[in-house]
Amino acid sequence: MSTTTSYSTAKDGAAQDGTARHVADSHDLIRVHGARENNLKDVTVAIPKRRLTVFTGVSGSGKSSLVFSTIAAESQRMINETYSAFVQGFMPRMDRPDVDVLDGLTTAIVVGQERLGANPRSTVGTVTDANAMLRILFSRLGQPHIGSPQAFSFNVGSISGAGAVTIERGGRTVKERREFSVTGGMCPRCEGTGRISDIDLTQLYDDTKSMNEGPFTIPGWGSDGWYGRIYRDSGFFPPDKPIRDFTKRELDALLYKEPTRIKAEGINVTYEGLIPKLQKSMLSKDREAMQPHIRAFVDRAVTFATCPECEGTRLTEAARSSKIAGISIADACAMEIRDLAKWVRGLDEPSAAPLLASLQHTLDSFVEIGLGYLSLDRPSGSLSGGEAQRTKLIRHLGSSLTDVTYVFDEPTTGLHPHDVTRMNDLLLRLRDKGNTVLVVEHEPETIAIADHVVDLGPGAGTAGGHVCFEGTVDGLRASGTVTGRHLDDRAALKESVRTPTGHLEIRGARTHNLRDVDVDIPLGVLVVVTGVAGSGKSSLLHGSIPRDAGVVAVDQTPIRGSRRSNPATYTGLLDPIRKAFAKANGVKPALFSSNSEGACPACGGAGLIFTELGFMETVSTVCEECEGKRFQASVLEYRLGEGDDARDISEVLAMPVAEAAEFFGAGAARTPAAHAILTRLADVGLGYLTLGQPLTTLSGGERQRLKLATHMAEKGGIYVLDEPTTGLHLADVEQLLGLLDRLVDSGKSVIVIEHHQSVMAHADWIIDLGPGAGHDGGRVVFEGTPAELVAARSTLTGEHLADYVGA
Template sequence: MGGSQHIEVRGARENNLRDVSLDIPKGAITVFTGVSGSGKSSLVFGTIAAESQRLLNETHTAFVQNFLPSIPQPDADALRNLSAAIVVGQERMGGNSRSTVGTVTDLQTMLRLVFARLGEPRVAHASQLSFTSPEGMCPRCEGQGRVDDIDLDELLDWDLSLNAGAIKLADYQPGKWFHQIFTESGFFDNDKPLREFTPAELQTFLRGETAKVRTATMTLTYEGLVDKFRRTHLAKDYASLQPHVQRVVDRVVTSQPCPDCGGSRFSAAVLDCRVAGRNIAECTAMQVTDLLAFLDALDAPSIAPLLTALRARLGDLVFIGLGYLSLDRSSPSLSGGEAQRVKMVRHLGSALTDLTYVFDEPSVGLHPHDLGPLTTMLRRLRDKGNTVLVVEHKPLLMSIADHVVDMGPGAGAAGGRVVYEGTFAGLREADTRTGRRLAQRPALRERVRERTGSIAVRGAALHNLRGIDVDVPTGVLTAVTGIAGSGKSSLVLGALAAACPGALVVDQSIARGSRRSMTATYTGVMDDVRKAFAKANGVPASLFSANSAGACPTCNGLGSIYTDVGFMDQIVTVCESCEGSRYLDEVLTHRLRGLNIAEVLALSAAQAAEHFTEKPVRCTLSAMVDVGLGYLGLGQTLNTLSGGERQRLKLALELGTPGGVYLLDEPTTGLHLGDVEVLVGLLDRLVDGGSTVVVVEHHLDLVSQADWVVDLGPGAGHEGGTVVFEGTPRALAAAATTTGECLREHLAA
């Protein structure tokens, strides 16, 4: 095979790939399957997409390349016939507080044009209708819709003096630099409780103007506490702050809708401009389905092409299952799955063709009912003349593939090979883990367990929940189902978590940490590993810490050198001194059962569980294996983990809490069909051990094995938020709900 009609991969060795060579048809949909850690992402993202983006960057001038990220050449013998790759991954959308669904999809721009042409009273130009422009934004909140206020009671202890530590921030305590500026300013009696300050003293203390203050040794710049706090803590984007600073902001700062614009972001002049009785803020606050109905009712021949294009783009959002969103929804608040589908809609409107689109499990967060529209979207991208590469676990997504590549046979060192290539029909007959699992017929749990009690949720009205009452059974496995936006997370992670304060909430949020944060440190096994090395070699445990005595001085124990070059992107290179090991050469001479500390960090959790005899280490690593994460490396950094991997890592750390209440948010995310079976077995063990498990879930293999199901709907957004079914999976399969219909079809497959 080969030739220009195929992407040719020869000798790919990125991560765990074992000299993989294959030809991928262009202008077709190719789905990559296999267990977690089998090498799918290393092949698709780390090799094909990475090389495409690297070569594309090289077409720019040297000056422009200085502004582009540095992408290393993938470890492969040859990659040929690549086209420009667009990666549509599950990363949450970045952006500041002004980034919304409307701005990232260009729908806000199209809506502005509608109001500029039809709105009364007329505005000068379309840019005036933007909350990011000076003439269109609310002057008080500057287009953010919210204003921050500082809770002085959280910031100050009014009964204490400055010398006694009245400012409740670590950097302002006695002996600290910021504290010295206040006490040596000469403006205050430093032994006088803040409660006794006069109004003038309080004004100077909290909001005093900047002034130069001479002390015995130097000249200091004085600034009121509130202004200083705003400048040092609030002037930067929240996401860029250090974790300890974020915790201070969370405690001290309250955020409220802007009183001037009512949270709309717009100036008064913009809010006065209306079309059919609505202003642009009211339109962007509408659920997409309602906005589409509003635009359908407009009769405006003068802008017919614009309205047609706007309706088509909004229709795509509805079709892909995102009709419950509003255009003013903050883009960073979207889940990974929602963000990926929003990006897909944006690319469908592109005039570019002959591209390679790369998707990372686009079915994440989608109800089975919405998988059909997703497959249609993928076909539309292909039929425009593009190549579509999809990493996916759902059989329905596999079935639309023109070509299937199954990776395996296992994960980590046991994977990295192509175990099947061909059609989906051929995969169902293949003797691979994926093929064997596809050949199994789905079935319901033979015997459901009896509840031991219930947790009462009354009048739940969070987000779109309509004051619902639910009794969630204890001592069993409960699945909460419903289409995306029906209120599942609001019920489980919101209302149920509030009704059961002791519950263990295991969601997909990323664990905070620095560049040093890795699997071994997050799970806590690193401490025991260091102690084991120290005992075996008769040296201090600190020698085996990359943050302490044993750290390579060149890279400070990071293993890489991070170089900031002015205004360019940070350059990351492997440390030449330690060759990425993080440690001094002296440290690497010490061994434990034949391996040094760097070699131990290169082990997978499954390999390390066999290497270590120390009970605390084995217990934690065995729990990781139990939740399907045996392939993760001990030295793997946290920012490389998927949402599902993060959640299962948290779950592994909580497995030693029998009798607890576990609230899980789509734990099957990123799991192979065979691994879902393993996860169900783990949840069964938790329940059989006396725990209560409640999962927000779409995967019908897990739903069919639950003891009880709470189905929300009937639709999404304001069309959801009610309980449409409560009962066993068997009863659900006979029910006239969207989930019930999908479960019936699943069991009949």
């Protein structure tokens, strides 16, 4: 590790003063002065360039606000401003962060945990350009030769026709009609998706009802909703006639009619049959990225099957017939990438040497970063957050750029302890090439390699936003901050484990890389499923456990939300609150929604006025009419509660969860439905969040726990959780373990996919998959108690857990 520049460190867990640290050469620093994004409270820091700086602190302390919303955002905004005004008109507009001074910025490359997109046509190969290189390779070397690279693309169909072109002839411009033909590789049967679908009409509507009676059972299609009203007023069928009595023509109009302009409730709108409408609005999206209730509907209503014509490869027969050394492009994309890398390395074709070298580098980068078990045909939407982040990193590994600022959001997410060392090596390599590396992280092993640490806190939300410590890792350890105190935490093995109340049998599991796995999962206890990334953990639980009424699954799909979405709307908390206000004041519940009748007319319920200034940044100002409260003045006159404790709706939405739980738990404002939701939010450690805080300002860990709190309301005997420690500070893991214990002690069965060793040590039973990833995994390599796993040391997990607990 390179030598660290010396900095003065904070005493008693707090920064010495509010000024940036003095260093002889200010060009070697990124200086932030007076940062106030989200919950930051005039934060001032000096970050050394060409060093590895790790930002620590509890979830919600302000790490992402400082690193992503301030430093990285301003770097990207300033780069955008170097383009012409014309080009900027086509680029996303970015507001300047709320900060007084930002000096010493360099070009920022953000490698975050955002999913790679929900487009079902997007694969690992398409998002990394590996597919593009393969298509060129097969168009040059494949036999028989079938055409250009697009002949191997499952996103390009074969079309022909004629059109007018404008050309110069004899000094004048003329138009000519010319024939054209495009030969693409898209399978015509499945249109390049690799699967076909069949829709169960009984899941779309109740055919005993008429349009007036609201027949649709599709989420969001109620009789009072926009879709319900369009179909009712379409004029293509009588609104009071039950669907089962429709004529053939009327039923065809309901199900299949092509887009047609109609007038509904005096408004010109486009009517479209149910089937094509659902194909576009729901079925064209990746299932893994859908909201839970939409996904549940799709699972009920749609049956998916592998396309029989292309056998799931997405490609035409011609594209599959062209081969290199006996391998088609479909075969190549289906290989594990590490096997594909070996195959490419064996190709000796001087005419394609530069292409082969570039493809080889990309494939080797996958292997180097621990993703060699993936295949290029893997849908990108199915990757975990950690896999997605590492996939984005691939294009930067061989870059010759230096003096770049790389920004990482918990790069160890989803990594087995065995793989963390490899990620640390990559971060250090980027630094040693002369780059500035900024990492938001909770993993002690990654914090340990930092040249410089910035610890934020001391708490979360309004209790955070301060720099508690700046300096070395040893200084952090001795600082007395929350992070410093917990940095060397080690959980002990439980002295006794619970006795199972039964078993969930899984037989012959073959999802993805699983090899006819037979396993009995104990019920009534805390079960942790472990193994390296790609060993088959998610395939075993999400692919083999039946999703019946008794199973509540909380996976890693991101929660959706605009700046109008907040914890109250996402969890359904706002509904009982609105009803409580309405009942107490004798008015309609809609008045207490800032997205409905109660919205401030000046800002439309946003609380802010946005002024567009062309290619310059959009200016947002607090609405003068409602002073940012989002509601009409008349609505704020209605109050809930008695005497001095009474609150209006804006004051309730400004409450932290913990305060709101007390407010709705007793007295005149007592609302059991609201109190139950608030209790669940507090149980997952979100007591500091305000009810009306925009979801867009929540950290990744906060969003994960918000989803967990929502799923806890579902009635089920088995909870399946996918890496619930994601985004959790070391100090918060203990609270999560307490929550898992409470779930089990209440009679639930809890099954957790997890890499965090304190969760492993706390388990009653461990199922370890492996021994490796991809085709080297897919087997159960250990079943038993954590103590037995530590004593055996027979697997990678066992070795790391033994070292962790000091056995």
